[in-house]
Amino acid sequence: MEHFIVSARKYRPQTFKDVVGQQAITNTLLNAIENNHLAQALLFTGPRGVGKTSCARILAKTINQDGNQHPDEDFAFNIFELDAASNNSVDDIRNLIDQVRIPPQVGKYKVYIIDEVHMLSQAAFNAFLKTLEEPPKHAIFILATTEKHKIIPTILSRCQIFDFKRITVTDAKNHLMQVATQEGITADEDALQIIAQKADGAMRDALSIFDRVVSFSGKNLTRQAVTENLNVLDYETYFKTTDLILENNIPQLLLEFNEILALGFDGHHFIAGLASHFRDLLVCKNPATINLLEVGEQTKSKYHEQSQKTSHSFLVKGIELANDCDLKYKTSRNQRLLVELCLMQLASILLNTDGEKKNDQPYIIPPSYFKEKGIEAIKIPAAAKEKVDQKNVEINSVLQQPEKPTQTPQKSADVSIANHTVQTNANEVSNDSTPSTSNESLVATSTEKKPIAINRDRKTSGLSLSSIRKKKEHQENKQEKVIDPKNLPTEDFTESEMQDGWIEYGKLQDKKGERIIGSMFAMNIPTLDGHTICLELPNQSMKVDLEAAQSGLLQFLYKKLNNFSITLKITVNEEASKKYAFTPQDKYEKLREKNPLIDKLRSDFDLDI
Structure with missing residues (x-):
């Protein structure tokens, strides 16, 4: 039995032309070799499986060839590979430095390839610095790593850095096609496309997956065999799911998701793939991004x-909902319900709030409302709709006014708020369209005859048109009322009456929660000079607070004293503040003057102030 060699090793690049997807780097290295412009310290960095080590070996082999050697000569004696993951100590670097001093026996250069160089310790990096900066003429160092950020800056500054990129899906697919042709395997283009996408930019991973799928399906590689073996959701699943979403078929959509879970797929993987599917559909809508x-x-x-079946707004909303579900999936306690809710929301994007598809037929009130009431809805023409819309705009402008609508007894019977509103609008429409010969509504007709309930004592509803008219009339009457200042009362009042009103207003403020203002009114009692209230305050801050409440105070005193010529005069006397600055000792002395027995009480019970 012949020994099997995996494709990743069997089809490893032997020349720069065989390297997949790194055209810029291979051309740069070839030009550097031809022009004798090659640096002595190179750093190859990039994701796994993109050709870093392969390019290092090809470079080491190429720079030692002078045209006289056999093409298969690999110059093994001139190439030294060191795995920094297991040889990361200072002693390993010292041994390497000792070997660098010896010139090559065959060829021009000794090439030292240090793989996973970011695994070297800090001491090993420092020991390597001097040799890396000034190596012998026959030595070239090629460092390879997947994590460039872990290498100290002093090493980076001494190297010529080459950043390897991820291999595109198209390049990986084309390379797999060549491998399949050489192996005599018939492969569908879609099957190789799925393998290339699953590899995520790594050619080594793509070849490993290719070997695995070939072992499963044999010489005929189909899309179905690849999806079954790799346990991935193919395009057909998402095409079918999207069709169900566009049809608003929520029950079938939930059954489809249940089948996906039954096949062993993860809900997180499904919803993330659905978001990517919507993104691909959005990309297809514009020729520039296809x-x-x-x-x-x-x-x-x-x-x-x-x-072509979807709209731009639908796809954007779908991506937003699917991405939001993707972010919440790991923290959700009921992950299946989260995905099902997302699918129901996606299927409801094209639905309005009443669960019916949007269309161009105008309705005054949603049809579902009339169905619940047993009323048949009738469509209105476009010309009549414009008249109704204009009336609705007037109603909305009235509703946006700040005052509450006045509630007055209704003079005539109301059948219902909804019917009254609809009939009023319909009657106005009928005046502009066709003459009406009866009091029947043009918009809604009741299928059942019900007795009309008359309630003359009921107050006007805030949602009826009559209340809106009342409110509008109230606003107009309010604007027409202009008070002449000459007719305002100016009755005389005494100082005690004024002070009683002052204290009463302070108590009202205290009840409202304005305790600072309330205490200010209680502590500072004003005097009266004619119709001017004079108040002396101990500091400026109290004056500012009182002036802020001055408007409400004067309005209260106008009505309380029936005099609209009252004015307020506030002055600040800093000396007055001294009478409020009592220390505990001052308070005790004051109390002892009033009652000397307090001193005896203090001494008997040994009390402190």
Whole structure:
């Protein structure tokens, strides 16, 4: 039995032309070799499986060739590979430095390839600095790493850095096609496309997956075999799910999701893939961005066909809902319910709030309302709709006024608020369209005859048109009332009456929660000079607070004293503040003057002040 060699090793690049997806780097290295412009310290960095170590070996082999050697000569004696993951101590670097001093026996250069160089310790990096900066003429160092940020800056500054990029899906698919051809395997383009996407930019991973799928399906590689073996959701699943969403078929959508879970797929993977599917549909809607879709031509035509069924706003909203579900999935306690809720929301994007599809037929009130009331809804023409819309705008402008509508007894019977509103609008419409010969409504007719309940004592509803008219009339009457200042009363009042009103207003403020203002009114009693209230305050801050409450105070005193010529005069006397600055000792002395027995009480019970 012949020994099997995995494709990742069997088809490892032997020349720079065999390297997949790194055209810029390979051209740079070839030009540097031809022009004798190659640096002595190189750093290859990038994701796994993109060709860093392969390019290092090809470079080491190429710089030692002078045209006289056999093409298969690998110059093994001139190439030294060191795995820094297991040889990361200072002693390992010292041994390497000792070997660098010895010139090569064959060829021009000794090439030292240090893989996973970011695993070296800090001491090993420092020991390597001097040799890396000034190596012998025959030594070239090639450092390879997947994590450049872990390498100290002093090492980076001494190296010529080459950043390897991820291999695109198209490049990986084309390379897999060549491998399949050489192996004599018949492979569908979609099957190789799925393998390339699953590899996520790593050619080594793509070849490993290819070997695994070939072992499963044999010489005939189909899309179904790949999806079954790799346990991935293919395009057909998302095409079918999107069709159900566009049809608003929520029951079937939930059954489809249940089948996906039954096949062993994760709900998180499904919803993330659905978001990507919506993104691909959005990309297909614009010819300028269709190249961003990394799929085969046959699949691209399916995407284009389904994208024509969707709108831009639907796809944007769908991506937003699916992405939000993706973010909440890990923290959710009921993850299946979260995905099902997201699917129901997606299926409801094209529905209005009443669960019916949007259309161009105008309705004054949603049809579902009339169905619940047993009323048949009738559509109105476009010309009549404009008249109704204009009336609704007038009603909304009245509703936006700040005052509450006045509640007055209704003079005539109201059947219902909804019927009254609809009939009023309909009657106004009928005046502009066709003459009406009866009092029947043009918009809604009741299928059942019900007795009309008359309640003359009921107050006007805040939602009826009559209340809106009352409110509008109230606003007009309010604006027409202009008070002449000459007719305002100016009755005389005494100082005690004024002070009683002053204290009463302070108590009202205290009840409202304005305790600071209330205490200010209680502590500072004003005097009266004619119709001017004179108040002396101990500091400026109290004056500012009182002036802020001055408007409400004067309005209260106008009505309390029936005099609209009252004015308020506030002055500040800093000396007056001294009478409020009592210390505990001052208070005790004051109390002892009034009652000398307090001193005896203090001494008997040994009390402190």
